[in-house]
Amino acid sequence: MSINDVSYDTSIPNNVGLHQDRRVLKALEKWHPGYIDWWMDMGPESFQAAEVFLRTAVTVDIQGWAKFDYVKMPEYRWGILLAAKEEGRTIPFGQHKGEPVWQEVPGEYRATLRRLIVIQGDTEPASVEQQRFLGKTAPSLYDMRNLFQVNVEEGRHLWAMVYLLQKYFGRDGRQEADDLLARRSGNADRPRMLGAFNEATPDWLSFFMFTTFTDRDGKMQLEALAQSGFDPLSRTCRFMLTEEAHHMFVGETGVGRTVQRTCEAMNEAGITDPYDIEAIRALGVIDLPTIQKKANVHISLSLDLFGSEMSTNAANAFTSGLKGRYKEVNIDDDHQLINDVYPVLKIIDGEFKTVDEPAVSAINARLRDDYVFDCRKGIQRWNKIIAKHNIDFTIAAPHVAFHRKIGEFADASVTPTGEILDKSEWQARASEWLPSQEDGGYIASLMKPATKPGEYASWIAPPKMGIDNKPGDYEYVKLD
Numbered sequence: 517m518s519i520n521d522v523s524y525d526t527s528i529p530n531n532v533g534l535h536q537d538r539r540v541l542k543a544l545e546k547w548h549p550g551y552i553d554w555w556m557d558m559g560p561e562s563f564q565a566a567e568v569f570l571r572t573a574v575t576v577d578i579q580g581w582a583k584f585d586y587v588k589m590p591e592y593r594w595g596i597l598l599a600a601k602e603e604g605r606t607i608p609f610g611q612h613k614g615e616p617v618w619q620e621v622p623g624e625y626r627a628t629l630r631r632l633i634v635i636q637g638d639t640e641p642a643s644v645e646q647q648r649f650l651g652k653t654a655p656s657l658y659d660m661r662n663l664f665q666v667n668v669e670e671g672r673h674l675w676a677m678v679y680l681l682q683k684y685f686g687r688d689g690r691q692e693a694d695d696l697l698a699r700r701s702g703n704a705d706r707p708r709m710l711g712a713f714n715e716a717t718p719d720w721l722s723f724f725m726f727t728t729f730t731d732r733d734g735k736m737q738l739e740a741l742a743q744s745g746f747d748p749l750s751r752t753c754r755f756m757l758t759e760e761a762h763h764m765f766v767g768e769t770g771v772g773r774t775v776q777r778t779c780e781a782m783n784e785a786g787i788t789d790p791y792d793i794e795a796i797r798a799l800g801v802i803d804l805p806t807i808q809k810k811a812n813v814h815i816s817l818s819l820d821l822f823g824s825e826m827s828t829n830a831a832n833a834f835t836s837g838l839k840g841r842y843k844e845v846n847i848d849d850d851h852q853l854i855n856d857v858y859p860v861l862k863i864i865d866g867e868f869k870t871v872d873e874p875a876v877s878a879i880n881a882r883l884r885d886d887y888v889f890d891c892r893k894g895i896q897r898w899n900k901i902i903a904k905h906n907i908d909f910t911i912a913a914p915h916v917a918f919h920r921k922i923g924e925f926a927d928a929s930v931t932p933t934g935e936i937l938d939k940s941e942w943q944a945r946a947s948e949w950l951p952s953q954e955d956g957g958y959i960a961s962l963m964k965p966a967t968k969p970g971e972y973a974s975w976i977a978p979p980k981m982g983i984d985n986k987p988g989d990y991e992y993v994k995l996d
């Protein structure tokens with residue numbers, strides 16, 4: 517048995533030696549029933565007894581972390597899985613750069629570190645709550661299974677953060693772990709901590725957009741935390757990233773298959789004008805302009821998750837060695853940013869201007885820019901599908917200042933193409949860029965479940981490949 521192997525002999529599968537750590541094992545066992553209560557209450561509704569073809573980690577190395585089998589979701593083995601320890605790892609950035617990484621929480625950074633872990637932890641159950649009704653309208657068993665896979669893994673990500681809180685933060689860590697089960701997405705009194713995680717995910721196109729763009733924000737945050745000088749956090753995030761990649765795959769291919777079905781239906785009907793909305797909707801598919809509007813919503817909400825472009829908190833987290841930049845170790849600079857500048861886009865006197873700001877204060881701006889770049893690749897793949905069907909339309913990421921509630925552009929009224937308008941004109945034109953009630957109603961009307969193996973809803977193409985080399989008509993979820 518290598519150190520990467522997951523031990524299943526405690527009630528909580530783990531590769532962190534929980535059987536030798538009675539205090540933490542006990543704390544986690546105490547937390548477990550509350551978690552199951554939360555899962556039964558706020559997890560996928562109506563499918564808790566269904567057998568789902570899910571993957572679980574058996575080891576955390578490349579060969580063994582994905583093993584597939586049927587399991588009822590409440591019996592999924594949520595575990596504590598950390599990537600292998602790198603011997604001799606040093607803090608890669610900030611004022612402690614080059615010192616050995618911390619295996620315990622440095623006292624002076626305790627509060628900051630706890631807050632970073634709690635904020636990350638809070639997003640995990642939030643997305644499960646947001647997606648809890650979607651099983652009932654799944655466009656196929658394949659998609660339903662993917663939804664549930666994402667859900668159980670977001671549950672595991674909560675476990676990952678709760679382990680750090682309970683192992684390294686004592687009494688207040690346990691309190692935070694309990695609070696993570698008490699907040700609820702969209703609840704007026706006890707909302708989740710970040711805006712996008714309190715929005716509704718009303719339909720499957722929203723789910724696919726969410727997993728493409730909001731899970732990608734998750735990826736960027738995890739990448740930044742994976743650089744951390746606090747080694748247990750780094751190792752936790754490195755393993756979470758392997759799961760996150762699947763979530764973005766589900767989203768990107770989900771939108772891609774939606775786009776593909778629309779293009780196929782247009783081709784079959786001989787419709788060439790992508791703006792002939794009525795004719796296209798009569799085919800039972802989602803017109804491309806509406807798909808663009810959905811992307812506009814989810815990208816702009818996700819951009820807000822990066823926080824203010826200029827941020828003292830982010831600067832402190834960087835200087836302290838707690839949260840780095842995307843691909844920190846590959847960046848060619850001194851990793852301390854004492855005299856460096858970073859170009860930050862702002863609106864000055866009614867015009868966009870790029871201003872050189874101290875790089876250490878612009879950490880969030882940089883992560884957001886890296887995110888926008890990362891988003892482009894997926895969008896390009898969607899556009900290739902459209903081009904292949906000879907339809908004159910391209911999906912584009914909206915301008916970073918469009919529809920923002922946080923940061924530099926919170927008060928600006930900017931169109932997706934980057935035109936600055938006055939507030940009233942922007943509001944009058946909003947339905948050109950964001951889904952109207954009618955658009956939402958049309959999408960909702962398509963959300964009819966397809967529950968026979970191999971059956972797919974009218975608006976989405978089957979996948980190219982199934983899960984774990986199984987065909988597309990495999991019985992991914994056994995309903996009774």
Ligand SMILES: [Fe+2]
Pocket residue numbers: 640669670673734
């Ligand atoms: Fe997650």
Ligand SMILES: [Fe+2]
Pocket residue numbers: 670731734760763
């Ligand atoms: Fe995720």
